[in-house]
Amino acid sequence: MGHASIVAMAPQVTDSLAFLLSKLGQVASERFAVHLAPLGLRPRHCAVLQLLAGAPLGQLALAKTISVAPSVVVDMLDELEALGAVRRVRDTADRRRQVVEITDKGRELGRSAALAAAQVDAELLGALEPGREGELRKTLTAAAGTLGLLPPR
Amino acid sequence: MGHASIVAMAPQVTDSLAFLLSKLGQVASERFAVHLAPLGLRPRHCAVLQLLAGAPLGQLALAKTISVAPSVVVDMLDELEALGAVRRVRDTADRRRQVVEITDKGRELGRSAALAAAQVDAELLGALEPGREGELRKTLTAAAGTLGLLPPR
């Protein structure tokens, strides 16, 4: 007889965390998008609103912080500006820069988005034992943090 | 003082399970894709291989079971057939149907894919307390099952 394996390996692909996270992640985004649509928001806008709620930021700094291409930031800001959620302010000292500020409307949208996210959480885990949710959140937060997926607090 | 909330709500979008699952799911797929590439496989092929390992299936039944469009099934099967992983056999009783069978090569690829998935799991959770993994797998499996994301065992 050989050594017992130290880690529990998934015998099938569908038992792996990689597969489960992929599938659940896809469903989570889709449902989140549905709940955000009435607000005029898309999932990718949320990290921007949350980040700007902390402090104004230039577009390139923003792009780097949330790990998306600068061209995507332009697009997202066009949309958020159309909603009145953010303002682009030309930097008088360096006229190439646009400093992006959140508005009161933007803060309100951020709070509504958090409520929408909570509703999705309930949908995803409604059938689960209630006690598990906090623990799951903790574990996933730790994993996401380690992988550098979370904006700085 | 009001009632205490029964569920723990995430105060910020990035604390929500919806957000965490979306992000982790995206990373999981990307890394899984990287590990599968040398095998000529993509993540979406895996559920097909696993399903066919159980029993042969017509294409439409296959599409319905894994919840993808029939046109996507055509594409996936073209790729899997090119790898020698599956065979399309014309049904002699109903010549419209193609019955899809897995080959020995396909079974072998399925096993390799499971190993690749295990490697990704280790990457995603390497920094976590080891004990958490089994529990996380259990919780995610339950959630995925409830949402109908898992092929029948």
Place this chain on the structure above:
DNA sequence: TATTGTTATACTCTATAACTATA
């Protein structure tokens, strides 16, 4: 007329590269 599988097309999301205006 309905069903199986296929093809053609379009849509979403993102990334890459070329461009402008400032520095």
Place this chain on the structure above:
DNA sequence: TATAGTTATAGAGTATAACAATA
């Protein structure tokens, strides 16, 4: 010449709808 932001283009992935063969 380098940088901030923008625009144009292309890629991956999926879904929708029109189509051919068979029932």
